Amino acid sequence: MKKTKTPHAARIRRHRRVRRKLSGTAERPRLAVFRSLKHIYAQVIDDSSGHTLAAASDLEADLRSQRDGKNKAQVAELVGEAIARKALERGIKSVVFDRGGFKYHGRVKALAEAARKARGRVLDRALAVGIIDAETAQAARREQVPQSRRPFPSLAPHLADRLRARTPDAPQIITTIDSSLQAKLEDLARHAAMSAGPQSSVGLMVADHRNGEVLASVGSAGYAADARQGYVDMTQASRSPGSTLKPLIYGLAFDLGLGHPDTLIQDRPTAFGAYVPQNFDGHFRGPVRLRGALQQSLNIPAVKLTDAIGPARLIGAMGRAGVTPRLPGDAPPGLAIALGGL
Known part of the structure; x- marks a missing residue:
C-alpha cells in the first residue's frame, strides 16, 4: 500500500x-x-x-x-x-x-543595495534642482555604503538630561555647545579616567569668558560606566573648588588696590595662627611677582592675599559672581577657602 x-x-x-x-x-x-x-x-x-x-x-x-x-x-x-x-x-x-x-x-547585503539606490535617487534630485553640481554628485556616488550600524550619538548626555528636565515640553532646545570640542573633551576625559584608575571619573566644563557661553560640558568619564558612577554629573556635584578661586582672589586684590601684576610677594613658609599652608610641590620660590604666583598656582601668596582681603569679603565677592559657597556647619569663613576649603 x-x-x-x-x-x-x-x-x-x-x-x-x-x-x-x-x-x-x-x-x-x-x-x-x-x-x-x-x-x-x-x-x-x-x-x-x-x-x-x-x-x-x-x-x-x-x-x-x-x-x-x-x-x-x-x-x-x-x-x-x-x-x-x-x-x-x-x-x-x-x-x-x-x-x-x-x-x-543576506538581508544586510539587500539593505545596503537599497540604501545605495535611495542615495542615487536623492543625488539625482539634488542635481536636477541645482543644489549640487555634477562633480559633487559623482564624488558622492563613489562613497562606499556603510555595512554596519553606526553608534547612536550621545554628546553631552548629562547636560541633555538636565536641560530636558528643565523644559520637558520644549520641542527643541538650543545650546551653545561646540559639538567638535565636546567630542574631543569627552574622549580626553575617558582616557584621563582610565589612567587614573578603574573607579575614577572626570568632569570638564569650558566657557567663553567674554560672554559666559558654555562651549563644552563633560559630566563624567562615561555616562554608562557604572564602576565610575558615570551617571553622576561632576559639573553639578558638590566638591571642593580647589585652586579655581585663585583668579578671583587676585582680581579682587587688584580691585582693592592691594597690588598689581608686578607687585612682589614672598613665597616662603608662613603660619597663620595654627594654619600653615604648603605649596602643592612642597617647594618655595622666595620673592615672586603676583602674575608669576598666579601662573604657577602657588598657595602661600594666595592665602596671604586672602588674609589681606578678608575671608568674609571674599565670600561676598563669590556671591556677587553667582557662586553660593557651602561652609561646614555654622563655621565662619577661614583662610582655607583660598585653597578650596569649602
Whole structure:
C-alpha cells in the first residue's frame, strides 16, 4: 500500500533530521527567531561552526494557518506559543532574539543595495534642482555604503538630561555647545579616567569668558560606566573648588588696590595662627611677582592675599559672581577657602 505524504509526516521527518544534526554538535545550538515586515523566520544555528542546522519555515506556516480572524493581541499570543513549541521540539531551552539572524538570509547585503539606490535617487534630485553640481554628485556616488550600524550619538548626555528636565515640553532646545570640542573633551576625559584608575571619573566644563557661553560640558568619564558612577554629573556635584578661586582672589586684590601684576610677594613658609599652608610641590620660590604666583598656582601668596582681603569679603565677592559657597556647619569663613576649603 502506498504511503500518503501528509504535512504532519513531513514535519516528523524534518524533526528527526534536526535531532540527528543536534546530536553531533559540540555545543548547545540556539534557536534564532526574527521577522521581516511580512514574514517570520526561525533557524537552528550551531554557534561552534556557524552553520544553519535547520530552517523552521513551518513556524510561519503554522502562524499563517491560525491568524485568520485574529486580532493583534491574539496573533502576538500565537507567536509566543509557536516559538515556545518549536524550542521545545528541538530540545532547546532558550530562545535568542537578535538582529543577527538577518545575516543568514543576506538581508544586510539587500539593505545596503537599497540604501545605495535611495542615495542615487536623492543625488539625482539634488542635481536636477541645482543644489549640487555634477562633480559633487559623482564624488558622492563613489562613497562606499556603510555595512554596519553606526553608534547612536550621545554628546553631552548629562547636560541633555538636565536641560530636558528643565523644559520637558520644549520641542527643541538650543545650546551653545561646540559639538567638535565636546567630542574631543569627552574622549580626553575617558582616557584621563582610565589612567587614573578603574573607579575614577572626570568632569570638564569650558566657557567663553567674554560672554559666559558654555562651549563644552563633560559630566563624567562615561555616562554608562557604572564602576565610575558615570551617571553622576561632576559639573553639578558638590566638591571642593580647589585652586579655581585663585583668579578671583587676585582680581579682587587688584580691585582693592592691594597690588598689581608686578607687585612682589614672598613665597616662603608662613603660619597663620595654627594654619600653615604648603605649596602643592612642597617647594618655595622666595620673592615672586603676583602674575608669576598666579601662573604657577602657588598657595602661600594666595592665602596671604586672602588674609589681606578678608575671608568674609571674599565670600561676598563669590556671591556677587553667582557662586553660593557651602561652609561646614555654622563655621565662619577661614583662610582655607583660598585653597578650596569649602
